[in-house]
Amino acid sequence: MQTEFEFELxxxxxxxxxxxHKTGKMRLATAADEILPLRDPRVQAxxxxxxxxxxxxxxTQLGTLPKVxxxxxxxLFTMDLAYLQDFYQRINMKEMPSYKVTCPECGKEFExxxxxxxxxxx
Numbered sequence: 001m002q003t004e005f006e007f008e009l010x011x012x013x014x015x016x017x018x019x020x021h022k023t024g025k026m027r028l029a030t031a032a033d034e035i036l037p038l039r040d041p042r043v044q045a046x047x048x049x050x051x052x053x054x055x056x057x058x059x060t061q062l063g064t065l066p067k068v069x070x071x072x073x074x075x076l077f078t079m080d081l082a083y084l085q086d087f088y089q090r091i092n093m094k095e096m097p098s099y100k101v102t103c104p105e106c107g108k109e110f111e112x113x114x115x116x117x118x119x120x121x122x
Contacts, residue, residue, distance in 0.1 A: 013072060023063060028089065
């Protein structure tokens with residue numbers, strides 16, 4: 001099973017020396033990655049900060065940077081942040097469970113994705 005995925009940012013992170021870092025790797029998230037940041041006071045004060053902490057936990061490489069910190073994610077261009085949020089969703093929801101169903105009228109079989117969030121108002 002693949003647990004780490006390569007990406008390339010549309011703009012790239014510009015470090016303090018002016019070097020641009022565009023390529024990186026993101027690993028699949030664990031339950032802890034999504035739960036533990038909820039205890040952080042910054043997330044409790046501003047729920048939007050969850051994205052920052054979550055991405056800094058799952059991005060394992062960005063260019064030649066030794067570590068991806070919250071501050072690096074905070075300083076990404078908006079387009080790159082949106083890209084990473086979408087990329088996170090795509091790799092973590094890649095294999096959405098589905099049910100094989102049969103239409104009661106025509107008898108045709110097809111698969112329907114099982115969406116756990118559909119009826120939860122999220």
